[in-house]
Amino acid sequence: VKTHAKRALRDLLAFxxxxxxxxxLPTSIAKDFNDRVNLSAHGARNPRRSESTFSLEPHTTYSLSDLFAAMPPSDLPPYPTQEVTISDEQDQPPCLPQTCEWxxxxxxxxxxxxxxxxxxxxxxxxxxxxxxHTYMAARLVRLADGYPIFQASRSPARSDWVEVLRRADNSWLQLSASWETLCTPAPLPFFYDSLSSKVKPHVGPSQKEYADAAASLINGGPTNPTAEEEHRQRxxxxxxxxxxxxxxERVCDEHTFRAAIVAREKRAERDRAVAAAANGTSSNNDPTTTNNNPGPKRWADEDDKEYPVCTARATAxxxxxxxxxxxxNTTRRKKRPKKAGAKVKEGPNGSIQKPSLENTAEPIDT
Structure with missing residues (x-):
């Protein structure tokens, strides 16, 4: 298994x-690229580069495989940052940065x-x-959204990775936030002004929800979300x-799509029931949360019989x-090289005899 995994890892790094x-990357270069794409989409032929980008200093670029080396580059921006790990509603987006990741x-x-x-x-x-490596992959996934040309592509490996994180113990990696939060697409630096007037940059729990959660943790009591908060969470x-x-990747038509949604919703209901039982609370709208002893989880209990949520690869x-x-120490030991000049002779019965000094000695001319 490890041998084939190492070969696959080598091929992925080569890719x-x-x-x-x-x-x-200077923000002006990213903005200039986006402007040229928009001009091309509206019928402009061969849109020229902006003259403001000619006088910029050259920026550093790295190969993606270098980011996963034993010693990654030292000038990378810190990740994950506080803005990524803590989702909050902001009244105004931050100031326009001079550089961005690309x-x-x-x-x-x-x-x-x-x-x-x-x-x-x-x-x-x-x-x-x-x-x-996980944080580095999340950093790159945030940037690989394909905007403004491509739409988000389907990724079976991402579904399997999320399932592995879900099934593994919490003490395995201890991520600072959920995988969905870490892989949230990075905000486009040249859209910061429009964000402040049109939409908010991130949708998440409000300050009131954070205050209620912090108060419940300090007081030692369970959280009691309101009906509106529960609806937003659902x-x-x-x-x-x-x-x-x-x-x-198994979703190929409307029937399998609906079956996948129903199976995942059932699993979400079970997860809420287990979480409510662990916290000693129950929801009046969900009768499955009244059981305070859900019992140990088994591998077969995770998937529905009609449509298994987890793929065979993720389970394995x-x-x-x-x-x-x-x-x-899975590397093979190297064979010792044979000594030069040693001849092997066969005996009368086919057995191998070691060369003797008498047989190997050569006469000396006088």
Whole structure:
């Protein structure tokens, strides 16, 4: 397993080496590119570059494979930042930055990054190093949304990776936020002005929800969300269920799409029941949360019989992560080279005889 995973990892790194990443791309270059795309979409032929980008200093670019090396570049922006890990409603977006992160886009880039993480799971990479690769992959996934030309592509590897994170123990990687939050598309730096007047940059819990949650933790009591907050939470979960169903490679028609949504909604209901039982609370609208002893989870209980949510690959990798013993020193030992000049002779019965000094001695001319 580890041998094939290492070969797959080598091929994925060779694929990622074809693309580039700029940690500090000037914002004016990104804006100029977006303007030229818009002009081309409206019928303009061969739109020229803006003269304001000619006098800019050259920026540094790295190959994507260099970001996953043992020693990554040292001038990368910090990630994850507080703005990424804490979702909050902001009245005004931050000031327009002078530089931004940018990467080459490819429709298979998102799937390749998640496949790379799955390979590290099979190789049994240490949790500390895997956490670094995980944050690096999330950094690039945020940039690989294809805007303004491509739409988001389906990624079966992403669905399997999210399922592995869900089934694995919480003490395995200890991510600072959920995978959906870490992979939220980065805000376009040249749209900050329009965001302040039209839409808010991020939809998440409000300050009041954070205050109520903090007060409940300090006082030691359970949280009691209002009906409006529960409705907003259910709507966010429903939207995420639809996105997960679209990422499922087994969805090929309307019937399988509906079956995938129903199966994921049932699993979300079970998760809410277990969470409510662990917190000692229950919902009046959900009768399944009244059971305070849900019992141990089993692998067969996770998936519905009509339409399994988890794929066979995700189940196998999750079992490998949780139960496979760590195997080290899997490299083969090199064979010792044979000594030059040693001749092997066969005996009368076909047995091998070692060369003797009498047979190997040569006469010396006098």
């Amino acid at each position: 990622l080496a074809q693309f580039e990443y700029a940690p500090h 990467s080459t886009y490819h429709p298979l880039l998102t799937d390749a990054l998640h496949s790379l993480l799955l390979c590290h799971c099979l190789i049994q990479t240490s949790a500390k190093e895997l956490l670094r 709507m966010r979960e429903h939207d995420q269920v639809i996105l997960d169903a679209l990422d499922d 990798i999750a079992q490998w992560v949780l139960h496979a013993p760590v195997v080290t």
